[in-house]
Amino acid sequence: MTAVEFTNQVQEISVTLRPAAMTLTRDADDARDLVQETLLKALLNRDKFKAGTNMKAWLYTIMRNTFINNYNKITKRSTKIDSTDYFQYYTTDDSFITYNQATATFMMADINRAIAGLNEDFRKPFVMYYIGYKYLEIADQLQIPIGTVKNRIHIARKELKKYLKIYSTN
Structure with missing residues (x-):
């Protein structure tokens, strides 16, 4: 498959990626970014695509994996807690006091x-x-x-x- 044929097929299928990206991200801007990143990865890795296989499934796999990797990066970045702040917050906040029925x-x-x-x-x-x-x-x-x-x-x-x-x- 030539580079032009590959690019044309990717462009045709890219329209069907947008709804799936929206389902994954639940945000229009993030969905557009995800599709763009997927297409970029597909074009950069054209040599890894095997002619005669399902290109749509290949692109969906790239998109899903990209989403999962980005999600994991974000959650790892946001879950780091400085334990000193953590304990100080929970030991000085009155909202964690348990009140009895009286x-x-x-x-x-x-x-x-x-x-x-x-x-x-x-x-x-x-x-x-x-x-x-x-x-x-x-x-x-x-x-x-x-x-x-x-x-x-x-x-x-x-x-x-x-x-x-x-x-x-x-």
Whole structure:
């Protein structure tokens, strides 16, 4: 097979490589790069292709292997951890503290008290929304405009946030 015939066949098949590259990479730019790298490797290694065999399968194999090699390089590069930073992070971060059931009980009691402390006009739409009602359903059931429902839920959230700021993580 001449170099021109080989190049023409590679060009014809390259169109079918793009969807497979997209499936592998899940990113349009990365897929284009993968196809380009595959075609470059195929053209550079033309002498390794055996005439009469399936060129499409050969190109797909090059593409798959290129993807796997690139993926392995990326994961190896990103998994190196400096153990001193690792231990320092996990020993000083409070988010890894395990709380017992008593803490959750106190929190729930505070949340329930805060909700009970809301004005009835705000509490009712908020509780309905919390248990799963949609804005339109709440408006129909309470016979108030949907904008009022949204406003009351918003105000209820602000009040609860103010009352429960001791539990804020920020």
